[in-house]
Amino acid sequence: MKLAIVSDTHLAQRAAAFNENWQSAQTWIDTSGADAAIHLGDISADGDDDPASLEFAAAVLSRSAIHVHALPGNHDLGDNSREATAAEAHSINDARLQRYREHFGADRWSLTTPHWLLLGINAQLLGTGMDEEHAQFAWIEEQLHAHAEMQVGLMLHKPLLPLAPGELDESERYVPPAARQRLLDLLRTHALRFVVSGHTHQSRRQRLDGIEHVWVPSTSFCIPDAIQPRLGEKIVGLMQLTLKDAEYRFDTILPDAMRRCNLLDQLDIYPQLAGIKQRLGAAGEL
Numbered sequence: 001m002k003l004a005i006v007s008d009t010h011l012a013q014r015a016a017a018f019n020e021n022w023q024s025a026q027t028w029i030d031t032s033g034a035d036a037a038i039h040l041g042d043i044s045a046d047g048d049d050d051p052a053s054l055e056f057a058a059a060v061l062s063r064s065a066i067h068v069h070a071l072p073g074n075h076d077l078g079d080n081s082r083e084a085t086a087a088e089a090h091s092i093n094d095a096r097l098q099r100y101r102e103h104f105g106a107d108r109w110s111l112t113t114p115h116w117l118l119l120g121i122n123a124q125l126l127g128t129g130m131d132e133e134h135a136q137f138a139w140i141e142e143q144l145h146a147h148a149e150m151q152v153g154l155m156l157h158k159p160l161l162p163l164a165p166g167e168l169d170e171s172e173r174y175v176p177p178a179a180r181q182r183l184l185d186l187l188r189t190h191a192l193r194f195v196v197s198g199h200t201h202q203s204r205r206q207r208l209d210g211i212e213h214v215w216v217p218s219t220s221f222c223i224p225d226a227i228q229p230r231l232g233e234k235i236v237g238l239m240q241l242t243l244k245d246a247e248y249r250f251d252t253i254l255p256d257a258m259r260r261c262n263l264l265d266q267l268d269i270y271p272q273l274a275g276i277k278q279r280l281g282a283a284g285e286l
């Protein structure tokens with residue numbers, strides 16, 4: 001089985017540069033011979049607040065020649081940090097989840113081969129305490145029970161955990177610790193081989209305790225070092241996963257036509273970043 005994996009397309013009517021990069025990815029995918037595509041979330045530029053952006057992104061994905069199995073990101077659904085009042089306006093809630101499902105279908109799914117169980121889960125539910133989070137954990141347990149002999153690959157928007165000493169363990173970047181532990185406890189007696197995530201707009205591959213953690217690059221933009229630590233490679237592109245019997249292989253794909261956009265040069269798409277850009281520019285940090 002060959003799967004094209006994309007992440008963080010940040011599509012919207014107004015996001016011309018990101019939409020063009022997606023076109024490059026889609027052209028590669030449609031001619032790659034992949035059996036299906038997987039989207040790891042942040043499909044839309046701001047579908048959590050703007051239904052039009054979600055609708056636009058869903059229409060764009062539906063034009064792909066092969067089926068795209070989508071997972072939600074914080075830009076589609078809101079974030080999973082529900083405790084802070086200030087963050088509440090951008091937090092996941094039932095209405096946002098419902099709207100996501102109307103456009104992209106199930107927010108969790110599994111794909112199987114004779115040797116593999118791929119579990120795609122909704123990272124934005126983790127740590128929220130929502131009924132849907134409990135339902136998702138029950139579903140994961142069922143899937144693992146039904147495919148107990150298989151090797152497992154986990155796919156979700158946010159990386160599961162920090163991979164090196166000194167990395168700040170913040171829930172904006174990683175799965176919150178309690179939910180992460182619950183996931184790892186469920187997977188402890190299963191053959192978890194890899195965890196694939198998006199969200200960081202960086203590409204990275206690192207093995208930790210026998211599990212390979214793969215950060216899939218964004219197709220849309222990179223974030224400057226001045227506002228985001230460099231933990232992997234800041235590139236734009238996509239990946240291909242090949243499953244052959246019990247073996248797996250990831251390849252990074254860098255289509256020629258894809259432009260490496262800098263987030264802070266995209267103020268027409270994210271005008272709320274103008275103040276940050278001005279401040280950093282004045283301090284000589286850009």
Ligand SMILES: [Fe+2]
Nearest residue numbers: 008042075199
């Ligand atoms: Fe993103």
Ligand SMILES: [Fe+2]
Nearest residue numbers: 042073074199
């Ligand atoms: Fe994200």
